[in-house]
Each structure stands twice: as structure tokens, then as C-alpha cells.
Amino acid sequence: MVNGHHKQPLDETGSHPLYARFEQRRAFPRVRLRIPIQVGLPGGEIACARIYNLSPDGIQIRCDSATARRIHPSGKAISDGSGPKVLIALRLKHGADTRTHVLRCKVFYLLPESRKEVIIGLEFEELKSEQRELIDAMMSASLEPLA
Numbered sequence: 001m002v003n004g005h006h007k008q009p010l011d012e013t014g015s016h017p018l019y020a021r022f023e024q025r026r027a028f029p030r031v032r033l034r035i036p037i038q039v040g041l042p043g044g045e046i047a048c049a050r051i052y053n054l055s056p057d058g059i060q061i062r063c064d065s066a067t068a069r070r071i072h073p074s075g076k077a078i079s080d081g082s083g084p085k086v087l088i089a090l091r092l093k094h095g096a097d098t099r100t101h102v103l104r105c106k107v108f109y110l111l112p113e114s115r116k117e118v119i120i121g122l123e124f125e126e127l128k129s130e131q132r133e134l135i136d137a138m139m140s141a142s143l144e145p146l147a
Contacts, residue, residue, distance in 0.1 A: 030055045031142035037061065039071055040087035040102075047071060049120070051090065054138055058108065058123040059088070068118035072110050083107030088122065092134070103131060 030053040039047040039061070047070050049063035069075065072084055088103045105122035113119045127135070 030060075031139055033138070033142065035090055035092075038089040039067075040089065041070060042084070045070065052119070054135065054142075056135060056139065058105065058121060061088075061120045061122060062113065062117050063120065064116060065112070065118050068110060068120060071120060072107055078107060078109055081106065083109075085125070086122070092138075101131065101134060103127070 032053050033051045035051045037049055037051055039049055041047060047063070047067045049061040049067060049071075052060045052062045054060075063071070071086060072078070076082075083106050085104065085106050088105050089100055090103075091098050091100050104125040104127075106125055108121040108123045109119075110121075111119045124131075124135075
């Protein structure tokens with residue numbers, strides 16, 4: 001059982017059927033990124049994952065199932081903002097410098113993508129103006145104009 005749901009069979013692409021429903025309900029466009037991050041957990045523990053995509057209101061990360069259990073230990077269904085809060089640390093280049101940015105997030109959903117990988121949706125919380133500017137810049141740099 002993951003996130004309060006019995007495991008459902010993966011579709012022919014190896015994706016969880018619920019994942020498609022989340023994709024269809026998106027309020028904002030997504031840009032694909034492959035940035036390693038650290039997830040700060042309660043108690044000071046750190047877990048490693050990677051950003052899969054970014055939107056103005058959150059990020060989707062991917063990790064292995066052991067890491068997902070550390071991020072959401074109860075495994076219970078997430079509803080009405082009941083997901084655990086985490087800190088995300090990512091390192092990005094700014095000109096010649098590399099800076100670490102820390103963002104507050106709440107776990108919004110958690111789904112198995114394959115037998116080895118878990119999808120975790122994180123919603124941003126309390127973004128400061130410089131953090132909003134950073135996300136906007138990352139979105140702008142990655143979006144491509146329609147032909």
C-alpha cells in the first residue's frame with residue numbers, strides 16, 4: 001500500500017494510472033528539469049532526490065521508494081493539505097557563482113512511477129519575492145515559444 005492506496009498495476013508505459021489524472025488537472029505549465037536536490041526532513045535528516053519538473057506553484061521530484069518512505073513515513077493518503085512539510089535545497093549557477101536556494105514545500109501527492117521510482121508532488125509555501133523571481137527565471141529560461 002502506498003499513500004493509502006493499494007498498488008495498482010502500471011500501464012504499458014510503466015506509469016501509475018493515477019499519474020495521468022494529476023497531469024490533466026494542472027493549473028500551470030510545467031518545464032522539465034533534471035536538477036539534483038536535497039530534501040530536509042523533520043529531525044534534521046537529509047534525503048537526496050531530483051527535480052523532474054517545475055511550475056509556478058510547485059515541483060515534482062523523483063526518488064527511490066526508500067527515500068519516499070523517509071519523506072512521507074506514514075504512507076497514508078494525502079488530502080486537504082495533510083502532507084508533511086519539507087525544505088528543498090537546490091544549487092544553481094548565478095553568473096560565475098553557484099548558490100544554494102532553500103524553499104519550503106508541502107507534499108501534495110505521492111505515486112509509484114515504476115517498481116524503482118516514486119513521483120512526489122510538492123507545493124511551494126511562503127515564497128519570498130527573490131524565490132518567486134528565481135522560479136519565474138527558471139520557467140522563462142526553459143519555456144520554448146510555440147511554432
